[in-house]
Amino acid sequence: MTEAQHPAPPNAQNTQNKERQFKGLSLSERKQLRREKLIEAGLHAYGTHGFFAVTVKDICTEAKLTERYFYESFKKSEDLFQTIFLQLIDALQHNVMQAIMQASTNPQKMIEAGLTALLTTLKDNPQMARIIYIDAMLVQELHNQATIQESMARFDRMIQAFVMLMMPNLQHSERELSLIASGLNGYVTQIAIRWVMSGFKQSMDEVLSACSVVFISLLEHFSEAEPESSKKA
Template identity: 35%
Template structure:
């Protein structure tokens, strides 16, 4: 009988164990970046936090920037999933959907300050590669906003929704960042209500244009 193509350890294949180690490094990276920031972090420190030796770092990531990119992409994906799920739970009303999306966005920021620090601060000015990821993330949220306006025949047709949606995402990022840096001084509901004024005002103006 031929031997299996991959050896198993405690019921897990080599590929599964590597994925588990990668997940540990992602979690450790997020915690370390949240505690001391990307520029102060080291591979050794992240591996210590993950409970792994440094050789396991390089089986999944080429360098520190590679890990930062992976952590950032995971943060953005999780936040977007939260927003999509929240929007899906409300009636198909634009104001309600926008409020649900804003609440999910800001609740995630409050629940995971480490994720917020990575999203709002630690990825800025690192490298052209990270800058590109940041722009892609902005476009991801802008696309989600544009999706909320689809099918609304009352909105003006002469408005560049691509530009407008990016501007609204910029407002969300600015508000979320300021709230995080304040130590979440205001209650979540107050921040959501204030943020919603921007979106409801824009929607009202679009219907008048």
Template identity: 60%
Template sequence: MEASATTAPNEHEAVAKPAAKKTASRSVSKRRSFKGLSLEQRQNERREKLIEAGLQVYGTQGFFSVTVRDVCNEAKLTERYFYESFKRSEELFKTIYLRLIEQLQQNILAAVMQSKAEAKLMIEAGLTAMFKSLQDDPRMARILFIDAILVHEMHGNTINEAVSRFDRMIQAFMMLMFPKKPVPKTDLSLLSTGLNGFVTHIAMRWVIGGFREPLSQVLAACQVAYLSILQWMEKEPQD
């Protein structure tokens, strides 16, 4: 009888321990996963919400008129989640800026590659894609061609890298148009930078002016530089 009495509590205890472990395991699982999403997935989801919110408020109100709280209100998140992904507003702005630059470049490249393999048509397609992208999304236009110039932290490497990307894209485009033309690489590089600056300043004026000039007029102005260089490159080399 004594042995039996002693054994019973141990059996209950043995049954209770696995149950306790299962409860603890479920508790940890709930902390790690919510609505089928892992902690990392939820963090990425919140980050994307902040980026989209930043695009909206920066692109409509301007960087200097927006606070972290404004971004969080737009994203419907608390401020602690902002600092989970970004150290400060400038870091969010930089992320949005680089994403928009990449998007704009992809739009231009896609348009050029889809056009007929004729230099003038490729020029028109690329420029149209660029300016239509800005016109269709004024938020992109404002961030890239107004606020990016004004935000101090954007000066230096970030803007220089974005400019270099477009320089390289234009140079590749010119080499595509004239694969057999013996133009020194350094000349193409300088010409590409010049074309980039020409179009960028026209774009800045157009955006700052609220897209006042008709798109056709802006495109015609930009094509002047491209077509002039095109004409120069088509000439036979002089003896």
């Protein structure tokens, strides 16, 4: 028998597909599926009971996985919580931006659309609301890694872009607008925290009005202060 006729050893077979298949899924696909189950379980557990009342064992029980598989994807519970938090922030910001861009070009309509999207998303997703506006503020790990600061900065930038879109002829520096955006973000955030912690007791209309007033006041202030040449243009 020539060398070419020798059968390949067992460990050399299927070299083009190195990962074993199980129920049609590769090893990496199964790992990703387990990770997604843990994230889903964490969202439900943290959003229902709060971060500090939930253990790794609780998450694994919810996900129907052993703790071994938790540590396959996450080093500790804070890492899972941070992953969930960032996903929720992305979803929330996407909803707000989409609503603003689909609204009329009238600044007041844009303000109403963006804030309505924010508040509606929170009220329709109480687990999301709790994680973002209650527990995330208390989990020290997120502050140590500047996760909270960065997420707030993302909303600052979104609000700054929104203000510049509403009033492109503003005679203010970007540094000043950045500070104004931070103030607007902090104002809305504090109202949102209070609303979420109360269990959404106040009506949507009341909360929307409270959030809108500072944006409308700013809009009116800038309109009054705008140079006559800009208004004529």
